[in-house]
Amino acid sequence: MLPTMLKVGLTGGIGSGKSEVSRRLSDRGAMVIDADKIAREVVEPGTEGLARVAAVFGSGVLRQDGALDREKLGSIVFADSEKLASLNAIVHPLVGARVAELQSRAAEDAVVVYDVPLLAENKLAPMYDVVIVVDASDEVRLARLTGLRGMSEQDARARIAAQAGREERLAIADIVIPNEGSLEDLDARVDEVWAELSGRA
Structure with missing residues (x-):
């Protein structure tokens, strides 16, 4: 018999801070399966x-x-x-x-978080019990990609354009984690989300 674990799909556009959320969920006890890392x-x-x-x-x-x-x-x-x-x-x-x-x-009874960048693009939402979207505006993401990752603005815009739009991602979200503020704000929201996920599992 297959385990009845809680399967959580975690996604967000490039530069949204999805990796930060993934790391925080892992710290709180989730088993994180990172599709990019496996790729x-x-x-x-x-x-x-x-x-x-x-x-x-x-x-x-x-x-x-x-x-x-x-x-x-x-x-x-x-x-x-x-x-x-x-x-x-x-x-x-x-x-x-x-x-x-x-x-x-x-x-x-594990909470298994699948870190899937192209979850919306590949229409994978039905595979998960819960879909979490890490959300930030295109402007914030662009600033992060050029500032923190050193991408050219042209490259950053092309990467953002190659992915689903913000509305498309939010349309499949069961839980949204806004990430345009401080890391403290992010921690607080992740705590709330972890409590909810643990409750469901």
Whole structure:
């Protein structure tokens, strides 16, 4: 019999602070399954995933040490939706298999948080008991991406445009965590959300 754990989908646009929320939920006892992190793991050197990416996109997306050149691959796929779809067709099934393996280790009453950047885009909301959206305005996200991550404004705008719009994400939210203020504000809201999730689990 499969465990009856609480499956929480956590999403938010790039620069919204989703990783901050994910880390705080983990600190409070959630089991966090990070789709981005797993997506990186399945294309590490020596993996079947990396071999398939190189076969489709050419050896130009590899660095000299044989690792994936993410910036180069990103510049190819973010500018071309068909190429992005080809990459997703390679990576998503591998991520899915790894997620299933991690999930099978969760305790029965666990709160399992799936950190899924493209939850809205890939219409994945029905897979979760609860969907949490970390929300910040495009202006705030743009400032974070250019200021904290050092992206060019053009690159940051392209990344934001490649994702679902704010309304689209909020439309699937069961719980919204606004994140335009201080880290103290964020902590307080995460505490409330954790109490609610623990209650449901």
